Amino acid sequence: MTSLAQLLEKVSNDHVSGSSEIYSELLDGLQSALAQRPKVREWIDFSDGLSKVKRSMAPLQNVAGSIKVLLNAKIPDDQFNGFVKGFLTDLRERERSAPDKIAKNLMNEYRPGKVVTVSYSGTVLSSLLHLSKDVSVSVAESLPMGEGRMTCGKLLAGGHNASVFRDSMVPSEVQKADLVLVGADGVCPEGVVNKVGTLSMALAAREFKRPFIVLCSTSKLIPVLEMDAMEGEAQVEGLKVREAVFEITPLELVTAVVTDEGVLSGEEMKKRLLKDRSRMKDTECQTC
Structure with missing residues (x-):
């Protein structure tokens, strides 16, 4: 090989x-x-x-x-x-x-006392570790894979105040927070591709008027993104259980996308990506 x-x-x-x-x-x-x-x-x-x-x-x-x-x-x-x-x-x-630039751009805009996040993102973790250790961080467990526990463990190892909560508690945890931070596997005009739980956090943030911030390097921005299958089935005690790992959160729900280049609102990011898409040659496109 x-x-x-x-x-x-x-x-x-x-x-x-x-x-x-x-x-x-x-x-x-x-x-x-x-x-x-x-x-x-x-x-x-x-x-x-x-x-x-x-x-x-x-x-x-x-x-x-x-x-x-x-x-x-x-x-x-x-x-x-x-x-x-x-x-x-x-x-x-x-x-x-990128991580240091993103953390700097975030801190120039926000100084939270309590943050809520989901799953595991190296970019989000880096920014959280840049924040004061007085900041409280609550992390959704993020089933089915439970990556939120890894995020919490790394924060605790760094001397930060962190805890894990069950995914069903997302709305109440967002209500108690000053800021919601999530990472991204990709950002395209259709929205932010990230782990399941991101969309529910965005909806809760809108309801409780909390800033919903996406942190990612510019390498995550793409005008056209072909998606993996969003849902699957697992057998649990003889029952078929639907589950998903990724989901799309519309950019209309995003307060800001913070990258190594700067900060754009969700709407501004959507316009930028649509403009980039319009410039793409047919030979460079994938099916979105």
Whole structure:
């Protein structure tokens, strides 16, 4: 198995890490794979495969799309890896600096006393760790995978005041908070793709007039995003139980999207992404 094929398998099988961590894992893996001087045929297979796994994670789809753009440019085989190295260097630097920039942009706008969040997001965790340790953080358990417990554990390990609550308590926890912070696997004109529980937090935030803030690097922004299946079924004690891992929260419910480039309202972000979509060439589009 080639190094690119091994990387694709590793990324595909990671069902625990947040999208930012998987993205960093991907970039590091690609950097290592370049040492093996992959052939153009391997890049074709890798980009095709990457576009079919974790389709809800915008950064991965952006990387797959960038590789396909290079492939369509008919770059000579002996120069192709050099072009890949160039765009990887830029992506790795931007991703390295993004968390601190996002945290700074958040703190310039908000100084909460109590925050509610959901699931696990490396970007959200980084921003929470930048906040004062006096800030209280409540984390939804985020079943079926329960990633909220990991977020809480990391906050407690960092000396912060954090607790976990059952997903059914989202409305009451939002009502007691000053601010709702969530991450994103992707942001497209249709909305914010994130773990289940995000939409209920957004609706509760609207009802109780709390700011609902999405934190993500610009790598998560994508004009067209093909979605994974949202729902599935599991057998629990002989019963079929519907469950989902991801859902879409409309940008109309978002107070602000805070990125490494700055802050936009949900409506402003939607306009930006729709404008980007209108500029896309048919050959660069995926079905959304």
